[in-house]
Amino acid sequence: MESQNLKITRTSMASEENCLLCRVTYSIFSTYSPMPHAMALNVETGEFFPFDQLRSYSTGREMVEALGTAWACQCSRGWFHQQFVLRDSQGKVLSDTHYTVRFSDNRLARGTTDTEGRTRRFRTNDARQIVIYLGHKDA
Template sequence: MEQHIQKSIGSESTDEEVCGLCRVTYSIFASFPAMPSAEVMNVETGDFFPVDVVRSLSSGHDMTEALGTAWACSCRRRPRNRFDQRFTLTDTAGNALLNTYYTARLPSGARVHGMTDSQGRTGRYMTDGAHSIHIYIGHREA
């Protein structure tokens, strides 16, 4: 992908090289008006969350991560130590929680909803470096 310079917004931010995917994603979502009831989908998990969450993120890469498209990012300054994890949810006895609703809160602040599979596994979540992902079990958090 061709590399471009994206001017960041904010007094403490600097210019940074971003790939076309992150640049276009940022240009689309940063210019959206406030839409409290609008939702977007994370394409990796199929879960919906408020578009205002994406609008509030400060970079195109954070936006692509929340939307589930960061795997296609080719930003030069993106950390090389990407983590791609899936979790198996169990009860206190160690039994897998099959077909159970959960909410994952990603490092970007985005919340994605899902249901464990027939083996109690969540969807896959990617992060740049070691970050916490919080899993809430048994409900669909708004």
């Protein structure tokens, strides 16, 4: 196996406020060449997205969020981290129900509520509007 050197430059360090995970993630993925047919995986949702979309983010925090590894981020103290309970009009929890979340930047996240009607946690770095659809909504 060929060894590779990780080259970290001052321009790849977005901010000293970012934790090591965010800085290393940014230093790795921001230097890749364009790969128009490659896909990246969000490990939290299991969904694939275009790798070049990952490369387009300007901070490591955005990259770890897109990759679904933000739970390990140490600089997320100021992030919003919300979970929702879905209920019908009579107040009964909607367990094992498919849902789709659309964020204000048009990203989609899909999931299934747990037995108590809870969604997974959604993390954003500021207050944002999200819309939750029951069932799976196509882009």
